[in-house]
Amino acid sequence: MDRRHFMAGVATAAAGGGFGGPAFAADLLKFIYPYAPGSGGDILVRVLADDLQKKLGLSAIVENKPGADGRIGVREVKHATADGNTLLFTPFGTMVLFPTVFKSLPYDAFKDFAPVTQALSFDFGLAAGPVSGAKTLAELTEWLKKNPDKGNVGVPGLGALPHLLPVKYGADAGVKIHAVAYKGTAPALTAAMSGETALVCAPLADLIAQHKAGAIHLLATSGKTRSPYLPDVPTFVDQGFKIEGSGWYGIFAPAATPKDKIAKLNKALTEAIHSDSFQERAKSVYLRATGTTPEELGAIQKADYERWKPVIEAAGLAGK
Amino acid sequence: MIWSSFVDLAHGFEVALQPHNLLYCFIGVLIGNLVGVLPGMGVLSAVSILLPLTFGMKPVAAILMISGIFYGAQYGGAICSILLNLPSHPPHAVTCLDGYPLTQQGKGGVALGVTMMGAVFGAAFGILQMMFLAPYIAKIAFSFQAAEICSLMLLGLLAGSTLAKGSPLKGVAMTAFGMLLGLVGTDTATSVERYTFGHYELADGIELVALALGLFGIAEFLRSVNNVAPVNTAYTKLKFRDMRPSKAEAKEAALPILRGTLVGSLCSLIPGTGPVIASFIAYATEKKVSKNPEKFGTGAIAGVAAPEASTHSSIQGDFIPTMSLGIPGDAAMALLLGALIIHNITPGPRLIVEHPDVFWGLVASFWIGNLILVFLNVPMIGVWVRLLTVPYRYLYPSALFFICIGVFATRNSLFDVGVTLVIGLFGYLLLLLRFEPAPMLLGFVLGPRFEENFRRALNIAHGDLGTFVERPISAFFLAICAALIGLQIYARIKKARAPVQLASTAFD
Known part of the structure; x- marks a missing residue:
């Protein structure tokens, strides 16, 4: 076997081993986490990326883009190529509370992003x-x-x-x-x-x-x-108080990402999130691994936005 | 009590000396050391990237490795500061002030040797403190609340505003300017953004690494363009003897190391006051108590010894609240806690009792790790110093390149690289006008902490300024502040009077 054939064989093997066929395996999945390493959900998104790599044969990395309470990282994903390879892993605040808290944002939490799945929730x-x-x-x-x-x-x-x-x-x-x-x-x-x-x-x-x-x-x-x-x-x-609300971490893609790509991503990600090992990891840091459909995440985002808007306004914290 | 600590420590050594654990301790300090030497990789990002690797490891080995990266990085951090004036790790920014002049005088090896002495002493003190006093010390942390921290920062600012050589007025002006720069970003008390001019990149303030590298690295680069002194070749053929500080130099460093260590250990106890603030306060204190403060900034051994000892004792001390209370002192410690949690070890007040193998294994590994670091670094000093013989036309452009990478890596932000270049130009201007950057950095580091805690203390006391004098520790710091100012005024009056008296005696 000459070298060219050998290389072709390796390439095919690599592609075949990946999840969802060759087109998917060739891609590098990048999670943007809009906060500093080590803070909050950073460890979990790294576990998730690690699981995707080990169990589903996807290449996945995590990139920290901290700054301005997460706004810089979120903005980065808004402008990323909408091929489904750049994803935002964010706590709910940037997607639910910021539109009310900040007078102007460098993104529209609803129009600029397509929900992929809710990864975790917490109280x-x-x-x-x-x-x-x-x-x-x-x-x-x-x-x-x-x-x-x-x-x-x-x-x-x-x-x-x-x-x-x-x-x-x-x-x-x-x-x-x-x-x-x-x-x-x-x-x-x-x-x-x-x-x-x-x-x-x-x-x-x-x-x-x-x-x-x-x-x-x-x-x-x-x-x-x-x-x-x-x-x-x-x-x-x-x-006896009418106070209720959970926090969550969600995964979002740029709005223009094709629907079938989102469905594919959702399938891969929820598989990883529902796996026993990820559930265990989430438990060890007192979080709940959820793994919803894109539609469910969209509904949660909208409901939470509407729930907290009046509270933020009543507390005098809106539109800074 | 003390005896039981030794028994526990012996058990800790059993844990830490298991080949498996020893190997990971070695890997940790080695990675840390490399991260420290090379600009362009922060400790935090190094650990986050390596974290998934530790999932498959035993918890003790994982913790030993991650901790090793933290304290190992401090050993390498001073090298670029001293030899190239490139402070890519914030705690070592202040080491530039006297370390680089020493290098220019051909004593870079000595400075590195003194650094090593300070490091070992500071670290040893920090570890001893953790062994014997951890449970008590953690409680002391509770008496440092907003009012106390505010008064302490005020003391640091006062002591440091005369940090500069030359005109005291310029020194105070630069401290104030540094404090103003520190205002840039989001105000903690109100969430209002100040002086960001609509740039989201400035919402978290100016990055300390960007400021330090701009003021020292870039400004120095600009100054030496077309103006380079012939490379001092006296030290290119180094013998081991030449790197060792002479007896006189070691003696000169001894007391500053002790004082720096104590400052560092104090700072590590105060929540949120890590090695950066410790090193600056140590430098300011050292200059204040020194018999010849005018030597500072021109290559004083004490100006290298004190902050370095302080950094290392503070880094080790940082582990105390983290391990004995379960409350991380800074982002690095938060990451360590995260690693513990992911291994199903709950950090908190019961950690020492429930997981003695983790706690005492860690303490024992500190001894081993620091020893390994000395063996790794002391023979390397000669190699690092030889770096300086690389011709200027290669060395400085690569240094400039490393500055850019170092700044970029801190926050993954190209904007910060631009900020550094602008600050560098500004720093060059300051050099030309003979304004010192040191007090500016001090104002930048301590000022925001002063403001934040001042407003928080008032917030808690509902606006009552009395809170600063009613609380004994805070009142104590304020009394020292008053004494400092009083002494200054007294010295001025005495100085003003002295010639008058002389004159009058002459007339008699």
């Missing part, structure tokens, strides 16, 4: 530090009525759900809640543990270890139902 938690000693929302409400100037809640950034949830609680319970912004979850959590603030609101996953160790006490989770990781902690709804 938020409101927790009390040692200052109030509250164990339930009712106890907290009572304490805040006695100490109206102590309702400081540390939040890992303004205008996001951990900011909106406690503000809505304060409005509904008739107590004063005062948001104090930190740069990320870790300093906000430290502040509640040290007594600098009375409360902290953040993604549930970041609070569980400290709750279990007794350094903070989770008062309520934000999901429709209780978190499977913390069946003892009631939701806001359980405690």
Whole structure:
């Protein structure tokens, strides 16, 4: 066998081994994650890319494009070639909250992107530090009525759900809640543990270890139902508040990506997301691996946008 | 208590010396060292890329490797700062100030030797602290809240505003200018974007690496175009002896190393105050307490020793809140925590009890890793110094290229490369007008932290300025600030009086 035949054989083998035939295997799938390495969903998107590579024979890489709270990375995908090889892996904020929070965005969350699949979802938690000693929302409400100037809640950034949830609680319970912004979850959590603030609101996953160790006490989770990781902690709804909302990570493609390509991507991605190993990885970081159809993700995006718009506006956080 | 730590440590060594773990510790520090030496690859991105590789590994080996990358990178980071004036890793930016002048005097090898001394001492102190004091120290962190951090930053700014050689007025002006540059970006307290001029790329502020590389690397490049001194060949035929700091030099470095180490360990305890701030505060402190502060900026050994020791002690100290509280001090530590979680080890206050093999294995691997790094780096010093014998026409264009790659890699942003070039031109102008970049960097690093915590403290206290003096630690820092200013004024008055007295005695 001469060299040319040999190379052709290798190429065919490589193409045949890939998922979905030669046309797909030749491509390099690139996930843009619009935040810095190591933050939030970065680890999970890397696990996903790794799984696609190992199990489905796809070449997949992750590129961090941080900046401007994710807006730079999202804009990058908007302008990417719509061949289905560049995908956006983003938390819901950029696609759901930003259109209300920011007066102008470098993209249109609905018109510039085609949903592919929702990868993961998660809840938020409101927790009390040692200052109030509250164990339930009712106890907290009572304490805040006695100490109206102590309702400081540390939040890992303004205008996001951990900011909106406690503000809505304060409005509904008739107590004063005062948001104090930190740069990320870790300093906000430290502040509640040290007594600098009375409360902290953040993604549930970041609070569980400290709750279990007794350094903070989770008062309520934000999901429709209780978190499977913390069946003892009631939701806001359980405690009589009409506050409910989950966060999620979604995968989007540029709007002009062909429909059949999206369907193909959805099939490959949901297969990876539904696999046992990915489910396990998601569990270990207290997330839920979901893996929806494109239509479902589109519906979730629209519903969440409509749900939070009035809350953001009522809190005076719209159109900055 | 102390005895039990030794028993635990012995167990830790058993874990860390298992061939499998030892190998990964070695791989980690080796990768880290390379990442540190080469511009163009940050520690964070190196770890993220390698993270999926660790999924198949045992948790202990994975953690040893990832940690090795973090502290290993610090060993290489100073090399480009000292030899080429290229601070591609932020904690070593301040090392340029005296490290590069030393190189110009043909003492680059000595500077690297001193760096190594500082590194070993700082790291050893950091590890000892982690061994014996981790649970207590983590609690101290809680007493540093917004008001305390704000007052500490004020102290750092005051001590550092006289950082420059030459005119103090220019020094203060540059500190203020650095603080102004630090305002660029999104304000944490209100989410309002300031001075971004509609560029989303500026919404997170100017990247420190871009500023440092522009002010030092590019400005230096522009200055030396067509103006290059003949390469100092005195050190091209280096013997091992020549790289070793002389006895006098080692003695000169000893106390600064000790002080730098203490500053670094203090900074590592304060949430969100990592090695970058530690190295700047160490440099400022050192200059403040030095008997001949005028030597700083012209190649003072102390100006290399203190910040380097501080960086290393702070890097090791950073692991303490991460491992004993489960709260990461910075992005790098957050990534380490993520790696732990993915291996089903829950970081948190119970980690040391529930996973002693991870905690003590890690501590033991720090000793081993640092030792490996010394053996890797000390023989290499001669090789690095020989870099300088590469003719200027090759060396500097490649340095310029590495600057661009280094800046680009920090945020994957071409915009930042442009920012660096503009800052470089500006830095050249400052050089010509004899304004020092050092206080500007200090203002840039400490200013935003001061502002953020000042406003947060007021936010929490509902606008009551009294909070800064009512809290004892904060009041203590403010008292030192007042004393510093008082001393300055006193010295001025005394100086102004002295000649008058002399004059009057002359007339008598």
